[in-house]
Amino acid sequence: MTENKLREFFYQAWEQLAALGTDIDVIAQLLAILAGLAVAYFTRRKLQAALHGLQHRLPPRSPVARALDILSELSFPLIWLVLEFTILAVFQGVGPPSHIISAVCSLLSAWIIINIVTSLAENKIWARLVAFCAWTIAALNILGLLTPTLDFLESLAFNLGETRISMLGLVKVIIAAIIVFWITFGLSRFLEARIYKTRAFTPAVQVLTAKLVRVALVATAVLIILSNSGINITAFAVFGGALGVGIGFGLQKIVSNLISGIILLLDRSIKPGDVIEVGETYGRVHSMGARYASVITRDAMEYLIPNEDLITQQVINWSYSSKNVRLRVPVGIAYDSDVPKTIALVEAAALDLPRVLSDPPPRCLMRGFGDSAIDLELRFWIADPEEGCGNITSAVLVRIWQIFKEEGIGIPFPQRDIRVQMVDDKPRAQFETGDGKD
Structure with missing residues (x-):
């Protein structure tokens, strides 16, 4: 079954190539594509220099400067796309087939649009993963190979108990996970920025709210991915219980620090900006994390104090109720x-x-x-x-x-007077202390 699907896939791909025209037409189109590629490669630096010159005249974080930065990064495919569209118009006007050039124009257009959309994200790693997945799907669709590829991946399957798992299902889960986590982390950063900017919350409440929002979004993303993957979530109940017991014994300190951090954020006994003294450590609380609090001393040394120590040990908070x-x-x-x-x-x-x-x-x-x-x-x-x-x-x-x-x-300051007396014709020194010399 798998071999038949593989033959069918290559047969359809060969049919797509055969429909491109004669050998001479194919060679002419390939030469035109390579010519456009060479011209774009050698002229991109001039366009980048011009865009950088305009960018330096604008405020660093303005929308126009950001747009110029994106255009500078995409200068090479943009120039290549303009040249290929020009060559495509020439081919269509003269009359030879131009299927390959048209496909290259479509691929470049999809690549540019996808990169412009994903460049708006701050996390470059997730943005590149999303861009790669989106462009791969778009390229297969443009070349007419999307349906054969999906059928071939669906044929590669195995059974795990009563569940049938195919390569297509795994690919869908991976792509869905990349997209969902990309959206989740982007939304999390946006909400955290809004939380930290609001003045209705104290710094401690801001930190706690931001962390709860991030945890809730990640948990929701995991549940969405598992529910759409066709996996029975109830099958993880027993495994999750055993895993929870193991985590409880093996990660006692980590869980203790996590709970202690939540308690500190709730009761606001210690918050960012406070001046505290723990043992021999004296400094200002720079930030509070899930596991530790960062304390910067006057020597610019940063101590990472576990949250559990801030709960169980004696802590001097110099600015608890008042900074005086x-x-x-x-x-x-x-x-x-x-x-x-x-x-x-x-x-x-x-x-x-x-x-x-x-x-x-x-x-x-x-x-x-x-x-x-x-x-x-x-x-x-x-x-x-x-x-x-x-x-x-x-x-x-x-x-x-x-x-x-x-x-x-x-x-x-303390002074010492020396008096020498004669006893039996022998000197004897006598030491006394006082404020001045006698």
């Missing part, structure tokens, strides 16, 4: 300093920096009497912890040092 953060800076002054005046100067020094909030205002408190200094503590607030806490603390200390130097306020 209070910082503490210890300050020591000499015992002979004017404490009330120094406290006022320290508070004014903090207010000199733009990142320090004036409401609530900085407060400087006396904490006690140290061994060699009076201990003060400056407390001030900032509203941008994502910009760093260590750098603003350093800036405040530098400003305090400048004011102390201008006002003559001493900053003490």
